[in-house]
Structures are given as structure tokens and as C-alpha cells.
């Protein structure tokens with residue numbers, strides 16, 4: 001909430017500066033907008049860090065932790081190499097037998 005609030009406040013200040021002053025208002029508006037974006041980024045980063053620390057400590061936390069989701073990588077049971085197809089292993093040539101058929 002603080003991150004979004006700072007971004008909105010900075011945007012309002014940027015628009016206000018742009019409307020109030022003409023040319024120097026443009027420069028000040030750009031710097032206010034960049035500052036608002038950077039503070040939004042900083043607050044988001046801090047929030048993510050707190051969530052990660054809470055997760056490591058085993059505490060409850062709100063929000064979601066961004067990042068890659070879990071993926072399943074299939075490996076050959078014969079040679080242990082990663083499988084690229086579901087028919088046969090590219091490394092050792094063993095055919096893949098599934099439990100379905």
C-alpha cells in the first residue's frame with residue numbers, strides 16, 4: 001500500500017508541476033515521476049524481502065512471493081540425463097516406459 005501510495009503521490013506531483021509551470025515544470029515533472037517510480041520499486045523490493053524472511057522464519061505473511069514457479073524436469077532412469085521427449089532418451093537411447101500404457 002505504501003508503494004502504490006508513493007507512486008500515486010509522485011504521479012500527482014508530476015502532473016501538478018507539469019500543469020503549473022511550463023518548461024521547467026517538464027523537467028521537474030520528469031524528475032518527480034522518476035523519483036516516484038524508484039521509490040515504488042524500493043518499497044516493492046523491501047516488501048518482497050520481508051516476505052522471504054518471514055517465509056524462512058516460518059511466520060505467516062500476506063501477499064505472494066514473485067519468482068519462478070515449480071517445474072517438473074523428467075530424467076532418464078537409465079542414465080540420469082534430462083529428457084527432452086517422452087518417447088526415448090536422447091543420451092542413451094532407452095525407450096521411455098510410462099505407467100499409463
Ligand SMILES: [Zn+2]
Pocket residue numbers: 076077078079080081089090091092093094
Ligand atoms: Zn538415458
